[in-house]
Amino acid sequence: MEKYKVGILGATGTVGQRFVTLLENHPWFEIKVLAASKNSAGKTYGEAVKNRWILSAEVPQKYENMIVMDIEEDARKIVSEVDFVFCALGGEKDKIKKLEEMYAKLECPVISNNSANRMTPDVPMIIPEINAEHAKVIEYQRKRLGTKRGFIAVKSNCSIQCYVPALHPLLDLGIKNILVCTYQAISGAGKTFDTWPEMKDNIIPYISGEEEKSEVEPLKIWGSLEDGEIELNSDINITSQCIRVPVSEGHTAAVFVDFERKASCDEIIEKMTNFKGHEMSRDLPSSPNRFITYFEESDRPQIKTERNLERGMGISVGRLRKDTQYDIKFVCMSHNTVRGAAGGAVLLAEMLCREGYINK
Ligand code: NAP
Numbered sequence: 001m002e003k004y005k006v007g008i009l010g011a012t013g014t015v016g017q018r019f020v021t022l023l024e025n026h027p028w029f030e031i032k033v034l035a036a037s038k039n040s041a042g043k044t045y046g047e048a049v050k051n052r053w054i055l056s057a058e059v060p061q062k063y064e065n066m067i068v069m070d071i072e073e074d075a076r077k078i079v080s081e082v083d084f085v086f087c088a089l090g091g092e093k094d095k096i097k098k099l100e101e102m103y104a105k106l107e108c109p110v111i112s113n114n115s116a117n118r119m120t121p122d123v124p125m126i127i128p129e130i131n132a133e134h135a136k137v138i139e140y141q142r143k144r145l146g147t148k149r150g151f152i153a154v155k156s157n158c159s160i161q162c163y164v165p166a167l168h169p170l171l172d173l174g175i176k177n178i179l180v181c182t183y184q185a186i187s188g189a190g191k192t193f194d195t196w197p198e199m200k201d202n203i204i205p206y207i208s209g210e211e212e213k214s215e216v217e218p219l220k221i222w223g224s225l226e227d228g229e230i231e232l233n234s235d236i237n238i239t240s241q242c243i244r245v246p247v248s249e250g251h252t253a254a255v256f257v258d259f260e261r262k263a264s265c266d267e268i269i270e271k272m273t274n275f276k277g278h279e280m281s282r283d284l285p286s287s288p289n290r291f292i293t294y295f296e297e298s299d300r301p302q303i304k305t306e307r308n309l310e311r312g313m314g315i316s317v318g319r320l321r322k323d324t325q326y327d328i329k330f331v332c333m334s335h336n337t338v339r340g341a342a343g344g345a346v347l348l349a350e351m352l353c354r355e356g357y358i359n360k
Helices: 014-024 047-048 075-081 093-105 128-145 161-175 210-221 265-272 340-354
Strands: 005-011 029-036 084-089 110-112 152-154 175-184 224-226 227-231 237-244 253-258 291-297 316-321 328-334
Touching: 005 014, 005 075, 005 227, 014 340, 029 075, 075 093, 084 093, 084 340, 093 110, 093 128, 093 152, 110 340, 128 152, 128 161, 128 224, 128 227, 128 340, 161 175, 161 210, 161 253, 161 265, 161 291, 161 316, 161 328, 161 340, 175 210, 210 237, 237 265, 265 316
Parallel strands: 005 029, 005 084, 084 110, 110 152, 175 237, 291 316
Antiparallel strands: 175 253, 224 227, 253 328, 316 328
16 A cells, blocks of 8 residues: 655654654555754754654664754645645744644645644544544635645644543533543653753642643533534533643543433443444554553552553543542543654544545
8 A cells, every 4th residue: 555645743842753653664654754943954853853852762763864844944845745744843822823724725634733723613623532523624624724635633632631531431421520630741741851850759730721721622522513613512511730740651630520410330430441432433553452441450540551551542540439529530541642642643644544534
């Protein structure tokens, strides 16, 4: 099979590095372009990530000598060499929103990790197992942009990608109120313990913008397509606190939930573990065999034992029990730069390719 030609915008950062390693031997996708800011453009990829490579695996040899392109000045050249791009850019949101739209208008599909377009009503924000059908909004977005091929699709914030999957199979119980506290790894800020030594033996009780995203993004994921836009779910209330903890990779969440209809803990666990995911998300190269795994042991899920479950694409849940103020409470965890970032975006791109939204 001829592979899709892929570019990575922001290839030098934390998430960009994950894309590079995840796609090294991908059966459908072949990286043709690595691009970043002017600081990295013109260097080989090996030079550009020297002293900032965060992964335990080495820089893949086949990309080491690839010349990094400039996401702005080389945009036309980039789109002529690829079938679509992944966006892993950091930086100012207004600028990224314009850049992503520029690529889409150059007829290049953009699959983005960035938050700049997440709340744009005709941009689908997709966790493929949950709301793959939101891809239908792409035809309305293309009308607005005046494009035939180009569009933007995004994945959600990394923090919600452990608790929204765990809660989704429970929607038929009528979820009313959710209280969630997240414990987020430093790689979520694009950092390591070397680049952020203050995080050793420390907790920071604030992550800029994260609580707002954690409360509103699930409502778009659970929203519906109305008049060419994704309308937010208005039945569910969410409140959150997001805390940075001294962990390299893996976000944990402690969740409390109220339902309209009551169910036993065993029934709830069964609903979670039997959930197979949306049919459009199944049997793709990056699909996990098991989406949600429940751990009976009272000291699980733990970061070190569970974060790489299902190649980092699985959701781990444990400690589900009755609560005295809410109906139930539980703890869940997922890998923030795989499921929560690059891996989730690769799965989304695979789904969009198979469904015909992206063509070679
Ligand atoms: P990062 O490590 O800071 O990397 C940022 C990348 O963007 C680098 O390639 C950088 O290029 C490029 N860049 C930064 N400012 C730019 C500018 N003004 N113009 C052009 N290129 C620019 O960030 P990250 O942690 O990988 O995150 C990337 C995006 O994914 C962010 O929007 C983040 O919110 C989102 N995200 C991250 C995670 C996570 O777990 N880390 C999870 C979900 C979503 P140079 O190297 O050339 O400067």
